Amino acid sequence: MNLTVTDGSPLSSPFSNPQLLPLRSIADITAEPILVIAPHPDDETLGCGGAIALLKQRGYAVNILVMSDGTQSHPNSQKYPASALKDLRESETRCAMKILGVEPTHITFLALPDGAVPEFGAADFKTTVNQCCRYLTDVNPNVIFAPxxxxxxxxxxxxxxxxxxxxxxxxxxxxxxxxxxWDWDLKQRQPYMQSWQQVWRLDTSKVVALKQQAIVAYRSQTTDLIDDDPTGFRLTPQMLSNFAHPWEIYLEENH
Ligand SMILES: [Zn+2]
Structure with missing residues (x-):
């Protein structure tokens, strides 16, 4: 399915009518090791929690790389200054991954500054790329789930x-x-100018409850656990509802 969109309308997004996308089984993924790249601690669970659980149930090696330290979710908290918030979010990731079946030894935290993961052209882009090259050489993933x-x-x-x-x-x-x-958020959704050869749904119906348990492990992002920062971030019920379906959406070029 080619989803090149040229009219710039957010309504043209593949997320507008996800039920029309083809539904595939986890058996579609036949290679390992797997690597799931999370820009922030929780993205791996929100976006790929069902896939992670299903792949672990099949006995696949799944590695998680969390890129940023997540400390900008509550930048003004006195109870959880940056170092404490970093520790908290890492512990939430370990907890969520335990629920999905991923061993702590397969989780790596790069601890890049939240909100400043270097884009192409940034001063520290090359250093970070080199760091990730070393990681890739260690893990040798045959399938990568990327943001x-x-x-x-x-x-x-x-x-x-x-x-x-x-x-x-x-x-x-x-x-x-x-x-x-964040494409799920209608206020932020970008027009789809890229084209992917394949946009599909993974059937995660057997692990919906497990994924929801793992999301709940991110207490700092889903509850009032940190209640002393009025600017603090919290995933809204509406946003969370996008990750409660019995399927997950994936996009890829032909392989
Ligand atoms: Zn994120």
Whole structure:
């Protein structure tokens, strides 16, 4: 399915009528090890929690790389200054991954500054790409779940760019599957100017409850756990409802 969109209308997004997208089984993913790249601690669960659980149930090796430290979610909290918030968010990731079946030894935190993951052209882009090259060489993933290149959040786009650059440098050619997060937010949704050969849904109906448990593990993002920062971030019920379906949406080029 080619979804090149040229009229610039957000209504043209593949997310407008997701039930029309083809539904595939986890058996569509036949290679391992798997790598899931999360720009922030929680993106891996929101975007790919169902896939992670299903892949672990099949006995696949799944590695999680969390790019940023997540400390900008509550920048003014006295109870949770940056170092405490970083620790909290890392512990939430470990907890969520335990629920989905991922061992702590398969989780890596790069701890890049939240809100400043270097985009192409930024001063520290190259250093970060080199760091990710070393990680790729260690993990040798044959399938990568990456944030969508067109996600409205700059950290998500930057994470995609870093990994594309690292893959070019290492000449490693895994299957790359992109997942959307902030495209779900109608206020932020970007027009779809890119084209993917495939946009599809993964059937996650067997692990919906498990994924919801893992999302709940992110208490700092879903509850009033941190209640002393009026500017603090919280995932809205509406946003969370986008990740409660018995399927997940993925986009990719032909492989
Ligand atoms: Zn994010």
């Amino acid at each position: 969508c290149r067109a996600d409205p959040h700059p950290d998500h786009r930057a994470a995609y760019q870093i990994f594309q650059a690292a893959l070019a440098q290492t000449r490693w050619c895994p299957r790359v599957i992109e997942y959307p997060i």
